[in-house]
Structure formats: C-alpha cells, structure tokens
Amino acid sequence: MMDSRYNGDRYNGSPAKQQERRDLVFKFLVIGDYGVGKxxxxxxxxxxKFSSNYKLTVGADFCVRSLMWDAKTRVSLQLWDIAGHERFSYMTRVYYKYAIGCAVVFDVTRYSSFNSVNRWVTDLNDKVILDDGRPIPTVLFANKSDIGDSCVSDEAINKLCKELGILCWFKTSAKSDTNIEEGLSRLVQEAINLTKSDEHSPLEKADSLVLTEQPLEKEKCC
Known part of the structure; x- marks a missing residue:
C-alpha cells in the first residue's frame, strides 16, 4: 500500500489511467473514554509523530490523511476524534453522521475504560448504521500497550468483541507506533469492500460514503 502522508500524491500515471482511478472519501470515528489516547x-x-501533551478535545476534532490504496484507488480519510467526556455525549449524533467505520479505544491500564467499550459501541450502533441496518465496521484498540502489562486479559477482550460484533482488536501504542496503521488499514479495507457491493453503492445508497472526481487536497489537521 502506497502512502502519501509525507510525499504528497505519488500516483503520476497517464491521463487515461488517472481517469480510471477511484477517489474515495471515508469518514472514520475514533471514540472511547477521555484520556485513552484517541x-x-x-x-x-x-x-x-507523538506527543503526550495534547489538550482535552472539546466536542470533536478531525484530521485528514490521503493515501494510494492501490494503483486505481486513492483514499482520503477523515478521522474524527470524538471527545470522551460524558458532558459532550449529547453531541455525538451530529458527529457520527456519515461515518463508515469506527475505532473504539480503551486504555489497557484503566479497567474502567474497557468497561465503557460496551456503552460506546451501543451509542454508536444507535446513531449510525449502514443502509441495510447493519452496524458500521468497527475495530477495537487496546491502547498504551507500551506501558506494561494490561489489566484486561486477551480472553476478556475476545469475548467482548464477539458479543458486540467488533471485527477485531489490536494492541496499540501511539507512542511506539504499534498497530495503528494495521488497525486503520483494516477499516479502510472494510469500507472499500462496501463500495464494491451493489447493495451499498455510494452513488445510490450509502450516504455515509462519498465519491469525488475532484483532486484531493493533501492531508491537514483542523
């Protein structure tokens, strides 16, 4: 998978090949309790890059990353960082709109944040669904795995994922850059699979998927 995070658009094929390219825009949510590392x-x-001094997210923030998934598919990801404090929960319906994938995050050193995963997934499923009524593809990040042993067993995480219909989970660390790419790539693949299904045609059905023929801007944070 080619990446334009640092070098811009690397795809410089002929005009004919560029016309065949699909430009996809996906909105992914990143949700979970406050302080888990979203x-x-x-x-x-x-x-x-990594910093341990980010300010508290108020409401929501988002960043964009553009990448070449393959020779014919260019993807622009909108990653929406949703505030974890309960006082912002009444706003989530607005922020969830048009999402096509979600990463739920908990802190492996805080059992309470793992306990909250059920609440976050339930809230997500209540507020955004695919056109056929299925939940949007979701993965789970067991974050801050660089700190030490997890207070949650792998068996407990596997059981929760099965109960909540979560696709899979990853031991992640933003600090050491562990499994972040892998986890979000899984969501990208799931979203692309939806665009290949007639039932979820982005042009006819799923308003949470947007296709654009316009050139995509380089990634930016807002």
Missing part, C-alpha cells in the same frame, strides 16, 4: 492515535496516523 488524539495521540489520530495524530500519529496523520502526522507521523
């Missing part, structure tokens, strides 16, 4: 994950993925 902002660090988003910034690691879009900017390639």
């Amino acid at each position: 902002t660090s994950i988003v910034r690691r993925y879009t900017e390639g």
